[in-house]
Amino acid sequence: MKQIECPNCGAVFDAKETRCPYCTYINPEGAEAKYLRDLENRRRELDSVDDRVRSEYRGEIRKGTRTALKIVLITALVLAILVGAWFISENKLFNNDRDDYAAELVWEHEHFPEYDILLESGDYDMLLERIAEDGETHDVWNWEHYEEFTEIADSLWGDGQ
């Protein structure tokens, strides 16, 4: 341990002291050493702050990546649900269409023979009435003699009827 003699009071003390412990006279050598030590401590603090900031930054990036991944997964899940729902509803529509079509065929199979009888017996008034009425809910134009009857109707009652 280096000792120095105070230039003011002549006391001997540790050269690391910034002031004489007896008369408080400033010790330039100790003051400079303390200044350098403080500077070094400050630099270390800044370094550690820098490290903390860097590790927090890395943490933020990881968090951001997790969040982005979550968003992608949730979006994919929502899309899958939407596609699934769309597929199911399309299938249901298709099934409904198919059922409607089958029911229509059954109806035509049951009713067109009655049209045939009315046509053969020449009961055109009754036939027109039936076709007009059934035509509101069924595809009466599918009847094999529909066009033929349209021509008969035209000749009987004229265009526009």
Ligand SMILES: [Zn+2]
């Ligand atoms: Zn002194």
